[in-house]
Amino acid sequence: MKEEIIKTDVLCVGGGIAGLMAAIRAAELGVSVVVAEKGNPLYSGCGRMGNDHFETWIPEVHGEDRDAWIGELLRTAKGEILISKDILRAQFMKAYDIVRLWDGYGIPMKSKGRWEFGGHTFPGRPFTHIKYEGRFQKKILVKQARDRGAQIMSRIMVFDLLHANGTVIGAIGADTREDKVYIFQAKAVLLGTGKCSRLYPSLTPGWMFNDPHGNVQSGDGRAMALRAGAELQNLEMPQRHIGPKYFAKFGQATWVGVVRDWHGKPAGTFADKPDRRYGDMICEVNKLAPEQYTKAGKGPLYMDCTGISEEDLQYMLHWFVHEGNSSLLDHMQAEGIDLRRHPIEFTTYPLRGGGLIAANAKTETTIRGLYAAGDEAYGDISAAATFGYIGGENAAVYAATVAETDIQGRRTFIDEKKGLLDRLRGRSNGPDWEETQTALQQTMLDYAGHVRNETLLLQGWHHLHRIREKAGATLMARNPHELGRCLEVLNLLDLAEMTFIMALDRKETRGLHVRPDYPFTNPMLNQAHVISRQDGKPLLQWRPY
Amino acid sequence: MPPVIDPEKCTHCGKCVEICSEDVFYGSKSGEIPTVTYPRECSHFSGCVSVCPTQAITLRIPLPMLLVYKPAAEELQKPVWAKPTTHGPEI
Numbered sequence: 001m002k003e004e005i006i007k008t009d010v011l012c013v014g015g016g017i018a019g020l021m022a023a024i025r026a027a028e029l030g031v032s033v034v035v036a037e038k039g040n041p042l043y044s045g046c047g048r049m050g051n052d053h054f055e056t057w058i059p060e061v062h063g064e065d066r067d068a069w070i071g072e073l074l075r076t077a078k079g080e081i082l083i084s085k086d087i088l089r090a091q092f093m094k095a096y097d098i099v100r101l102w103d104g105y106g107i108p109m110k111s112k113g114r115w116e117f118g119g120h121t122f123p124g125r126p127f128t129h130i131k132y133e134g135r136f137q138k139k140i141l142v143k144q145a146r147d148r149g150a151q152i153m154s155r156i157m158v159f160d161l162l163h164a165n166g167t168v169i170g171a172i173g174a175d176t177r178e179d180k181v182y183i184f185q186a187k188a189v190l191l192g193t194g195k196c197s198r199l200y201p202s203l204t205p206g207w208m209f210n211d212p213h214g215n216v217q218s219g220d221g222r223a224m225a226l227r228a229g230a231e232l233q234n235l236e237m238p239q240r241h242i243g244p245k246y247f248a249k250f251g252q253a254t255w256v257g258v259v260r261d262w263h264g265k266p267a268g269t270f271a272d273k274p275d276r277r278y279g280d281m282i283c284e285v286n287k288l289a290p291e292q293y294t295k296a297g298k299g300p301l302y303m304d305c306t307g308i309s310e311e312d313l314q315y316m317l318h319w320f321v322h323e324g325n326s327s328l329l330d331h332m333q334a335e336g337i338d339l340r341r342h343p344i345e346f347t348t349y350p351l352r353g354g355g356l357i358a359a360n361a362k363t364e365t366t367i368r369g370l371y372a373a374g375d376e377a378y379g380d381i382s383a384a385a386t387f388g389y390i391g392g393e394n395a396a397v398y399a400a401t402v403a404e405t406d407i408q409g410r411r412t413f414i415d416e417k418k419g420l421l422d423r424l425r426g427r428s429n430g431p432d433w434e435e436t437q438t439a440l441q442q443t444m445l446d447y448a449g450h451v452r453n454e455t456l457l458l459q460g461w462h463h464l465h466r467i468r469e470k471a472g473a474t475l476m477a478r479n480p481h482e483l484g485r486c487l488e489v490l491n492l493l494d495l496a497e498m499t500f501i502m503a504l505d506r507k508e509t510r511g512l513h514v515r516p517d518y519p520f521t522n523p524m525l526n527q528a529h530v531i532s533r534q535d536g537k538p539l540l541q542w543r544p545y
Numbered sequence: 546m547p548p549v550i551d552p553e554k555c556t557h558c559g560k561c562v563e564i565c566s567e568d569v570f571y572g573s574k575s576g577e578i579p580t581v582t583y584p585r586e587c588s589h590f591s592g593c594v595s596v597c598p599t600q601a602i603t604l605r606i607p608l609p610m611l612l613v614y615k616p617a618a619e620e621l622q623k624p625v626w627a628k629p630t631t632h633g634p635e636i
Contacts, residue, residue: 039566043592048566155568176568204609207585209567214588216567247589247612262615302615327591331606337614345613481571481583 001418001425002180005407008034008151009399010392011171011186013158013221016045017381018192018374020141021098021388026190026396027148033392034184035150036173038157038484039216041142045194045374046213047381049324050135052254054102055128055382056095058115062126066092072126080511082234082528083356083378084545090361091378094386099130102385106140108133118319119253119279123270127277129253134381135322156182157484159220159491160417161189161228162410167368168228169405172417176484179425181418185407187399190363190371190391191221195379196353199492199499200238200449201441203248203350208437212243212250212349216488221376223491225357226498230365231532235355235495236448236503238512242287244303245347247331251323252283252346256316257305257339259283259346261293267301274308276315283346291348302343313340351449351512353495355502358530363391366532369402371395424486430474433485439467440489444496448503453517461500468493498531498538505529505540547587547604548594552578554601561593561602 010026012019015037027033037044062069070092074085081088103109109132110116117127146152158173168189173182196219197211204210226232242252256274259267259282266272267289268282280303282289293299305316316339320329332339357372359365365372373391374384407414431439447460471493477483506529508522509515527542548561548569555578562570562579567586570593573579589610594602620626 039568040564043564043590044566049590049592049595154563177571207607207609209586209588210610211588214567214590216588245613246610247606248610300613304615324590326595327589327604328612330591330594330604331612334606335612337612341617342614345615479571481568 001421003183003418004180005183005185006034007185007404008032009187010395011036011184011189012192012392013171013189014045014192014194014374015041015142015152016192016194016374017047017137017141017384018376018388018391019190020138020145021385022190022192022371022373022392022395023145023150024141024148025389025392027145027150029393029396031396031399033150034186035145035152036156036158036182036184037152037154038176038220040154041152042138044138046250047134047137047324047384048214049326050137050322051381052131052134052251052319052323053119053129053381054099054109054132055120055380056099056130057092058096058099058130061115069126073128076122076125082237084361087361087378090390091383091386094390095382098382098385098389105144107137118277120284121278122281123275123278131319133322135324157220157487158184159224159487161224161370162407162413163228163367164405164409166229167405168370169410170407171224172414174421174480174483174487176480178480181421183407183414185404187402187404188369188371188395190373190395191225191357191376192372192374192384192388193217193219193221193376195219195375196222196355196492196495198437198488199353199441199496200351200444203246203347206438208434210246210248212241212248217375218488218492219353219495220488220491221372222355222357223494225365225367225370225372226494226533228367228370229532229534230367230370231358231530232498233356233358233528233530234502235353235499235531236506236513236529237354237510238351239354240287240351240512241349242283242290242346243349244328245345247328248349249325249328251320251325253279254316254319254323254325255279255303255305256308256312257303259289260302260304260343261298262300264304267293274305274312276312288348290346300345303346304343305339306341306343308340351445353499358528362394363387364394369398421483424475424477424483427474427476430476431471432476432478433482433489436467436471436475436489437492440464440492440496443467444499448499451514451516452503453515454504457500457504461497461504464493464496464500468497501538502529502531502540547584547589547607548581548602549605550578550581551601554599556599558598560596560598564592564596566592
């Protein structure tokens, strides 16, 4: 397999919002920057086709008392959060600056010359999210990064970190278009590979890519950080979202409607008619509502926009495009679905892998020179943009103070990884990535799914371990594209095993981690659950947020 | 299967092949009509549709992804929704 060595001060893994913002900031501080993205950064990540909400404090609207606004946010809109409040505070100390930066880049953050607010807010409470026209945000951010000298490399699946003596020194990536491996020698690496959305089956059985994330987000950053010895947090706490059935797309706060049953009765108490300012907060308060209605024999539930004014309808359709939902609009038009007449069924989307890379408010992980931002560490667009910027700055400052480490000292490790790629490409008659992924997903759903207990988890862990061993010995890739998918599945298998270990260790019921053998929430566990691999063995710790 | 390319309109520019992060067009040859090699990996965000300079691409939404909507009241009056005649004991 061909090999190319690329030297850079800062390597950003993933060209989503966080990776691009890190590249922009690091490059403007004068260090060399490479962004390596397994797809195309013009069209990757959760912000690929746009976003229309950006969470921020705006002084001329909310007043100068930022802490009061943050306090309000924590009391109401945020619900239970599984990260440090210091991190949230750091986000909102900076988010307004990022809003102004983006506006300067050419991403319209104001509407008709003023701040427009909507969605994600309880009626009568201070607004939290500005509406912004994010349809072309990726194109604009890629240009900003390039203008500052960052090198953008597409179709490179970075799959392992190079490290020595607790310090990151680079990374290894596979080209997904030709048989070629890239060895990055980097003083600092920022991971921004997004969520871990493919651990469980999708909305459509067997149709893995019907997912609001787009489903190329396979926890790559988490997995490579874990293998390098970094700490991961709360992997056993899965997430679920809510949205249209069966066309899985995010953006529930863009809908101007009321969540109602077949007979028109609202499911929540926050809205009784379409309101463009607030939407229906039941979608935020209880994403399980559609599933609960169905189980209670009261389903289905709809996002009901009937009764909406023509002006508000046009308003909503405008923001749908910026939220990245133009394909949903095209589909409704093709099917003759008219939101003024047709309530759209909403559903609770399936389980998605949870957790994150443990990073502080400076985006530093527990490995020197390794940073994490975006959904990898703490997500949503505002957090991705803000912590991407913060991470890029810290990575650049750090990179300017350290000497580069020759990656040839890690040649044995590199050759082992190249051997893995050769084996995957050289095999025939083994399971492909899709077969392996199917086995993984069914095991996760059945044994670490909606209900968990000790014996179920032990059995599932044992079974998963067998799949992992077999995949390690027989998984095959017919071409470089499938090689990338195989590397994703191997990452998911590592994270799946850690999920079982962490779920066994969390002896309580909390959120979507339901353990009937430990049915109560234990207040003593209001802490970060942290895992790392030390000397090849998992090490679990509880630590205050 | 999504996406569907109109061969009459396609100018073989390759923009769709480059934009797709899922790389459903993997293996397409430069200067030819792109091949949809991995249709099941399409995420239906319309990136290819949006970059096509000649509007040659449409997404065919697969049947499992059809949006579910509640029919309007007058649509429920159509004969197809009339209650079937039941022959059986009165309960």
